[in-house]
Amino acid sequence: MPQTETVTLHELESFDAGLQSQTMHHDDEETIESSVSLRPESNKTRTGVLLGSSLLQLPMWGFAMSYGVFQEYYNDNLSLKGGRELTGIIGTTSNGVIYLSMPILFALFTRRWAHRRQTAALFGALLVSTSFLISSFSTDIWHLLATQGVMAALGSALIYSPVTLSLGEWYSTNNRALALGFTLSCKNIVGSTCPFLFRGLLDRYGFRGSLRVWAAICVGTSVVSILLIPTPPMTLSARTNHRDRRMPWAFLRHRTFYVYSFATILQSAGYGIPQTFLPEYAREVTLLSQTWSTLLLTLFNVPGIISSTFFGFLSNGGRGKLSASTITAISAGCSALSAFLFWGLTSRGSLVLLLVFSMTFGFFSGGYSSTWGGIINELECEAAQRNEAIDSGMLYGLLNGARGIGYVSGGLAGVPLLRAGSAASVGRFGYESGYGPLIVFTGLSSVCGGWGLLWKWTRLSQNA
Template identity: 70%
Template structure:
């Protein structure tokens, strides 16, 4: 109707030819300038989001991925009250709490609370810094568990969830995989570089001053990066409207539980070397602290490329592999490296430990990249049943399963280490106090690929 009125108005009062050309030219030029300006502004914000998300990997994962350095320091410089073996659960608890809280935080900040993402991330940064600061005044081992294992990890999860959601939304039309790849590479770079940084700080200043320095680093980097990441305009506009309900039909499918259980089992063993490898290298194989720290760096470096590699296998069009097959490759290969490389190390055998760090770090570190194939498989199942599926919520629940595995592995590690100190299981690494931990790591890695057995059973049943 408005268009008809506009046409009739122009018909009744036609402008002069010169005026019309001038008017159209003036109308077109601002339009092009506006489009260029909007495109430039959008690209600038996308770049800021990418840079901010990359910087945030430092305060989020710098401590969690390198807790083994603190674990080794606590073991050789114990000054607190309580059992020093309890410190073994801090690293796995830290990762577990972060992953367990992700399903809830992702659901919370997806739509309705999208406008509060930046505020939540700032609160998370404050909680993280206060936690590390309080941890520096610890006098009992449970103080470390509460501050480093629980409080700091909750703060990091509050930073991670809004930032990851915004990253996916700003790159929702193109280059999303590239953006995630850049951020994931930065995460593993942080895990590799912070190992020596924390080692130097601990040797020079002790754990109390080191934690205060780390709190300052986390505060400076997180606040800077958070202000670089605005919420996507579509989420801010839609937050005032009624949100769409999340479809939960996928919870009725056996496939989800197969892969969720596999993720729990795999991650329960994955956190063990991150926590104990540094201490094992120093105490059992009698390597220097520098060499032991190098192992943890070599453990994290392969993750820079392994996630991209297994993501490619999960989405390969030329030689398509099922999600069960790709997860089995990760699981069985990492299990073999635990059994035959870590388990067969002996005093002074640094070569085997280096090989174990790199192979286990590559195959086990790329396991979560197989979730892309899992999501694709569940999307296909939902399409066959004419059901809706929320892939974001599915990804959050798989992270939650990973968190359960981290926590359970950490809780199991303490009694396993005690059992190994009283019983001999043979020669090499198996005969040390870490023997049960090595066996547990290998077995849990194997069961991380049990989805392939379920797939074969299903195919045989159909045959």
């Protein structure tokens, strides 16, 4: 989830529950699914599903969450043809393609292609490993963009979508929270350890050798893991015995959906910038060693383990629950303050300030997607008030699609911003360096991610 951003336990529970029950209106369908769910499940199979899903976090997110290490290496050592600034959009493109694919893939594999989940995931694993292998023979920088930023990302999305659906369904009646929480923790562990793995590979084998080793790791871990995750019999039975229900699209007529989608796009545009450029910034501006620049990327990912749970808890039901717009504003506002105060004021040797930025921005910005559970709940309440059907799984997929648009947009904006900053570099602080425009862009896009609160205040004042 450059890493990609963490999804919360609450968010996944909400989305999975919606896939299975939110729009079910036929009595016979409910009877069949209930009878299937009562069948005794094999503990051995469910354990295999959990282990397989956890191990798959490595090939799915390892490269995307650690791209900053490659960006630093490309900037210092790469001698391929083409403009070197293109390397700055590979990581954001990778994350963008993964998220942009989710609305379509989640919709397809929920029921229509449920019987093809394993096949699709295996094809995705083959595409990921082949992409990195081909990338190792690149002679031009656009080859890296095509293979690492697009092909490998499509393969990761093909793994992620069917596997995530099957995991939630296998644990739909028992210990779902524990299963989803465990896999989310593994994702953040991957984001915390892979920067050092890639740094070691690059130092020992160089760029081409490292990509070939990573391709082998991807195919080896993926195939074994996917074979441990069969599609649940309940899902196959429901598909065999019933026609697919029409997808409800009434929510597209309501402004709330577009407010939160636009906020997600803006927040995501800035979120990918530090993941891509932070190690490079640490080397060039604060003059830190490679070890410290790699550690910064690790510290950027580690807080996601805690922030996912924290913001999911804030979005959860109960007395005194905060609104979705308030929680998004907390995440967005604190992220912006971190960028403006800590990243912008770093100077040569400012290790402590840069460490504080990595951890605080990683925590508050990394927890933004945790607010989606509250957003989905709010949209479901609006649908209930209007007596409209709504599919939580589709909402989840569309919010991921909005995140993908933000990643790609931020990556495309980062290239001219970095070029403009390099031409106007005047001092030693972050704002005065060549990364100044990127820092300002990161802060502004982050704070705009919380504009839903301003919109709600405006609407309430108009109704008063």
